[in-house]
Amino acid sequence: MDCLFCKIINQEIPASIVYQDDKVIAFNDINPQAPFHALVIPRKHIPTLNDIADEDRELVGHMLQVAGKIAQEQGFASDGYRTVFNCNTHGGQTVYHIHLHLLGGKPMGWPPYQDQLKTPV
Numbered sequence: 001m002d003c004l005f006c007k008i009i010n011q012e013i014p015a016s017i018v019y020q021d022d023k024v025i026a027f028n029d030i031n032p033q034a035p036f037h038a039l040v041i042p043r044k045h046i047p048t049l050n051d052i053a054d055e056d057r058e059l060v061g062h063m064l065q066v067a068g069k070i071a072q073e074q075g076f077a078s079d080g081y082r083t084v085f086n087c088n089t090h091g092g093q094t095v096y097h098i099h100l101h102l103l104g105g106k107p108m109g110w111p112p113y114q115d116q117l118k119t120p121v
């Protein structure tokens with residue numbers, strides 16, 4: 001499978017792993033957008049959020065729980081942090097293997113865009 005994150009899971013490409021178990025792994029983002037920026041990914045290849053099946057519900061919940069545990073380990077759980085799933089082009093997804101961004105260590109801006117908003121919400 002020609003997927004960057006499957007290659008990280010299969011140890012064909014190196015990554016700085018911060019957490020792993022039988023269902024997910026988490027590693028530092030190569031281009032961090034905060035003092036701490038990791039990606040939590042399932043070992044199962046799921047291309048986008050649109051592809052999550054009923055059988056994946058527990059897995060996706062586990063990804064979120066793992067993000068919270070990493071935040072606690074890193075010491076910024078009580079200050080707070082940002083978790084993000086980007087989906088497809090408008091969401092800014094560039095790697096088509098679902099991944100939960102975990103960003104912490106500084107206050108995060110909101111909204112997450114500057115001038116791209118085309119329609120009122």
Ligand code: AMP
Pocket residue numbers: 004013015027028029030031032039085086092093094095096
């Ligand atoms: P997204 O734009 O939501 O698809 O996020 C993809 C993320 O993967 C980006 O934040 C990239 O910096 C990150 N990324 C790309 N290649 C690698 C890599 N080899 N190791 C770690 N993170 C990566």
Ligand code: ZN
Pocket residue numbers: 001003004005006007044045046096097
């Ligand atoms: Zn994959």
